[in-house]
Amino acid sequence: MTVESAQELTVTSQHGKLLTLSFTDTILFIKQQETQAKIPIRQVIGAYYSETSLDVYFLSKEKKKGDLSLVKVEGKVKDTNNAENWSNALMDVAYQGVKRCRKLKVLINPFGGKGKARSIFNKVVEPIFRAARCSLDVTYTTHHKHAVEITKELCLDYDVFVILSGDGLIHEALNGFALHAQSAQAFKIPIAQIPTGSANATSLNLLGLEDGFDVSAAALNVIKGRPMKVDLFAFTQGDTRTISFMSQALGLMAELDIGTNNWRWMGDTRFVLGFLRGLITYKSCPVTLQIKVAEQDKSKIVEALRLKHAGKTIGAQSASENSLEESIPPLTQAVDEKDGWITYDQPMLFVYAGQGPYISRDLMQFPVSLPEDGFIDIAVQEHTNRLEALKAVTDDIGPTGQAFWKDSQHYFKATAYRVRPQTSKGYVTVDGEAFPLEDFQVEVLKGLGTFMSPYGHYAADLLRNGKNV
Numbered sequence: 482m483t484v485e486s487a488q489e490l491t492v493t494s495q496h497g498k499l500l501t502l503s504f505t506d507t508i509l510f511i512k513q514q515e516t517q518a519k520i521p522i523r524q525v526i527g528a529y530y531s532e533t534s535l536d537v538y539f540l541s542k543e544k545k546k547g548d549l550s551l552v553k554v555e556g557k558v559k560d561t562n563n564a565e566n567w568s569n570a571l572m573d574v575a576y577q578g579v580k581r582c583r584k585l586k587v588l589i590n591p592f593g594g595k596g597k598a599r600s601i602f603n604k605v606v607e608p609i610f611r612a613a614r615c616s617l618d619v620t621y622t623t624h625h626k627h628a629v630e631i632t633k634e635l636c637l638d639y640d641v642f643v644i645l646s647g648d649g650l651i652h653e654a655l656n657g658f659a660l661h662a663q664s665a666q667a668f669k670i671p672i673a674q675i676p677t678g679s680a681n682a683t684s685l686n687l688l689g690l691e692d693g694f695d696v697s698a699a700a701l702n703v704i705k706g707r708p709m710k711v712d713l714f715a716f717t718q719g720d721t722r723t724i725s726f727m728s729q730a731l732g733l734m735a736e737l738d739i740g741t742n743n744w745r746w747m748g749d750t751r752f753v754l755g756f757l758r759g760l761i762t763y764k765s766c767p768v769t770l771q772i773k774v775a776e777q778d779k780s781k782i783v784e785a786l787r788l789k790h791a792g793k794t795i796g797a798q799s800a801s802e803n804s805l806e807e808s809i810p811p812l813t814q815a816v817d818e819k820d821g822w823i824t825y826d827q828p829m830l831f832v833y834a835g836q837g838p839y840i841s842r843d844l845m846q847f848p849v850s851l852p853e854d855g856f857i858d859i860a861v862q863e864h865t866n867r868l869e870a871l872k873a874v875t876d877d878i879g880p881t882g883q884a885f886w887k888d889s890q891h892y893f894k895a896t897a898y899r900v901r902p903q904t905s906k907g908y909v910t911v912d913g914e915a916f917p918l919e920d921f922q923v924e925v926l927k928g929l930g931t932f933m934s935p936y937g938h939y940a941a942d943l944l945r946n947g948k949n950v
């Protein structure tokens with residue numbers, strides 16, 4: 482049934498008030514005397530009629546800038562002949578194009594971020610999933626890398642793999658998928674984050690700055706989102722390959738993450754304080770960086786993003802499909818500069834490579850990142866002066882990605898890169914986890930990962946000006 486303006490249904494609430502409900506393809510209207518609430522149809526998650534009673538569940542904001550919360554409207558129906566059809570039609574519209582009653586595997590890290598995942602799940606998230614009549618299989622992680630053990634043997638019939646934690650648990654889950662006996666199938670299970678970690682970059686990238694820390698908006702994405710392919714990265718050090726989905730960092734950006742682990746109670750404020758602390762010591766990061774560059778002209782990179790927004794394919798820029806089995810040559814083999822590799826060995830403050838525009842609420846480090854372009858974005862900050870670096874995290878520049886345009890920050894779209902550290906002091910971080918500062922290489926695994934997304938693209942980027950669309 483296509484609905485321009487469905488029939489009204491009148492119910493009497495527990496308090497004896499008459500409520501009139503109607504809906505279109507986009508809005509659920511709830512009228513009580515002279516006031517009328519308008520609920521976007523995407524936020525309607527359940528309408529159930531049984532024995533003269535109607536229950537309608539939706540998510541709504543009490544304050545314009547606040548978080549979504551679950552609302553239940555219930556009442557006795559007058560026109561019982563019509564009620565079943567009416568509630569079925571509302572469910573058809575509310576779930577147009579997406580599967581209902583999803584089967585969810587839920588993983589909860591009770592110690593991520595500020596340590597509130599358990600109560601957030603019980604009080605906020607589980608009631609939303611129950612209202613949407615999802616089936617739940619819940620596990621609490623008990624130790625580091627527990628998520629790897631779970632995903633490497635995961636039953637593959639879940640609709641969504643839901644993670645209540647930060648980005649670290651997503652990293653573990655993807656590395657478990659890589660070890661799965663049917664790994665290609667495992668990578669197709671969409672991952673959705675309920676933001677209960679510190680940075681929650683995945684949630685920010687998928688939901689945007691406004692909704693990225695809203696656990697109810699994230700739960701809605703679990704119920705109504707659609708799978709979106711994302712590139713993954715193979716990080717190889719010696720004989721060990723690790724799947725990375727977000728970032729690899731060297732220099733100040735690595736110290737910021739690892740050096741502030743004991744500040745986890747602060748939430749994401751720890752990253753800004755870590756950045757400022759790093760600027761005080763202002764150490765350079767002595768490495769030789771070799772990059773297989775696809776594009777390094779900033780204007781051309783932005784033009785490619787503009788074309789993508791306009792729905793055009795990015796022709797020459799798009800890399801080919803990749804898989805876990807394919808690989809670039811091992812570290813011992815010399816790179817061929819004629820084959821698109823360049824070498825960068827100037828003093829640097831940091832190297833930050835990855836995807837997904839936001840790395841935290843304060844910093845859009847990869848503002849021209851696309852989920853599945855087959856490239857890794859690499860930002861290299863010159864070791865010039867402190868003030869220049871400080872400007873990257875100021876309020877008007879940090880969250881909108883404008884540091885991209887700074888002359889002292891070089892930006893590459895690449896299909897692979899290698900790092901040869903000139904010191905052993907320090908770390909490299911992979912998705913926020915510490916690795917030894919030794920030679921490594923990274924290559925892109927195009928479109929191997931899957932995230933649940935409300936939009937089918939990152940919520941914000943340089944051209945979307947840090948705002949949702």
Ligand SMILES: Nc1ncnc2c1ncn2[C@@H]1O[C@H](COP(=O)(O)OP(=O)(O)OP(=O)(O)O)[C@@H](O)[C@H]1O
Pocket residue numbers: 590591592593594595622623624625626627646647648649650651653677678679680681682745913
């Ligand atoms: N029960 C547990 N006890 C101790 N550590 C755990 C437990 N469960 C998971 N972990 C570990 O907690 C670490 C932190 O998790 P995660 O990265 O998801 O949160 P975060 O660091 O607070 O957030 P973000 O990554 O967004 O900054 C991970 O290394 C994970 O292995």
